[in-house]
Amino acid sequence: MRLLYRGEMLRLGVLCLWRRRPLVFGVPAKNLGLRKVASGVSPPGSTSPRALNIFDRDLKRKQKNWAARQPEPMKFDYLKEEVGSRIADRVYDIARKFSLALDVGCGRGYIAQHLNKETVGKFFQVDIAENALKNTLEMEIPTVSVLADEEFLPFRENTFDLVVSSLSLHWVNDLPRALEQDTDEIQVNYPGMFELMEDLQGMGESNCAWNRKALLHRDTMLAAAAVYGEMYGNEDGSVPATYQIYYMIGWKYHDSQAQPAERGSATVSFGELGKINNLMSQEKKSQ
Numbered sequence: 001m002r003l004l005y006r007g008e009m010l011r012l013g014v015l016c017l018w019r020r021r022p023l024v025f026g027v028p029a030k031n032l033g034l035r036k037v038a039s040g041v042s043p044p045g046s047t048s049p050r051a052l053n054i055f056d057r058d059l060k061r062k063q064k065n066w067a068a069r070q071p072e073p074m075k076f077d078y079l080k081e082e083v084g085s086r087i088a089d090r091v092y093d094i095a096r097k098f099s100l101a102l103d104v105g106c107g108r109g110y111i112a113q114h115l116n117k118e119t120v121g122k123f124f125q126v127d128i129a130e131n132a133l134k135n136t137l138e139m140e141i142p143t144v145s146v147l148a149d150e151e152f153l154p155f156r157e158n159t160f161d162l163v164v165s166s167l168s169l170h171w172v173n174d175l176p177r178a179l180e181q182d183t184d185e186i187q188v189n190y191p192g193m194f195e196l197m198e199d200l201q202g203m204g205e206s207n208c209a210w211n212r213k214a215l216l217h218r219d220t221m222l223a224a225a226a227v228y229g230e231m232y233g234n235e236d237g238s239v240p241a242t243y244q245i246y247y248m249i250g251w252k253y254h255d256s257q258a259q260p261a262e263r264g265s266a267t268v269s270f271g272e273l274g275k276i277n278n279l280m281s282q283e284k285k286s287q
Contacts, residue, residue: 053173057128057149059208060171064107064129067204073108073135076202079186083166083245084110090247091119091164096256098162102126105150105168107204109136109143116140120162126153127168129204161254167245171208186245189238193225196241 067073088111091098099121103111106125115123117140126146127133133145148154150165150172190196200206233239 054209055171055173056208056210057151057171057173060204061128061149063201063206063208064127064204065131067202068108068129068131068135070202073202076199077108077110079188079203079243080107080110080167082186085114086245087111087164087166087247088114091115091162096254097121098160100124100160101162101164102155102160104153104163104165105172106136106145107132107166107168109139111164111166112139112141112143113137124160126150132204167205186243187240188243189234189240191238193228193239194221196239 067076070076091111097119101115101120101122102124103109104126106112106127107129109125112123112125120141123139123141123143124146125133125136125143126148128147128149130147133147136143136145146154150168151174190199229237229239
């Protein structure tokens with residue numbers, strides 16, 4: 001695997017796609033007493049006339065680089081590992097091979113490790129954090145790592161057959177909201193609010209909004225932990241944190257994809273769909 005820097009990168013390109021369908025799995029978190037995974041559907045997003053500058057992207061790069069430099073980064077990978085496997089599962093649902101694929105905000109390669117050569121020919125991994133790209137997980141498929149900001153991808157349009165992204169786009173300022181979205185809710189129970197904050201820091205998921213407070217006093221954090229535990233705490237003393245995971249999917253046209261049947265060629269009307277089992281049974285008896 002070779003790490004490419006943005007200025008060195010060939011001018012390739014991008015086509016976006018994700019997949020929708022909630023699955024249910026456990027979450028192997030280190031701080032868990034209880035684990036619960038629930039699924040639901042969110043309403044369509046709203047459109048915004050122009051991109052907002054909410055997040056400090058340079059700070060997010062530093063946070064992710066710091067997290068990837070830790071002696072045991074896998075200690076905090078449980079959520080990203082879980083969601084990466086779910087996205088890979090959705091890729092397998094599409095009955096075709098993707099010659100060239102892209103992961104936007106790949107981290108340590110949480111999606112690529114679950115894909116095989118029969119599904120993806122070559123996989124480009126883009127992330128803002130150099131340390132994450134230098135510390136990627138083992139994978140079967142050929143990969144190329146590209147150091148670039150997700151907001152300024154160094155690719156030409158219509159290059160990739162598949163584009164995926166996992167737990168990265170929520171820190172992007174310029175993100176289209178006019179898409180219908182599907183969400184999983186993964187609920188993780190922690191011993192307390194401070195363990196939750198420790199894990200978020202270990203994931204590189206600390207706050208990077210421009211309007212964040214530079215410093216929280218200890219008394220403020222203790223008070224917040226007490227209020228959080230009182231309002232939302234479980235009977236065993238743990239506190240829940242709910243992660244909302246959004247999935248989207250789409251793909252560009254290909255000659256091999258299924259085509260719609262000609263208008264008027266149907267042999268069964270929609271009104272008869274409820275009787276389809278009886279019709280099939282009668283046909284078998286007649287044979």
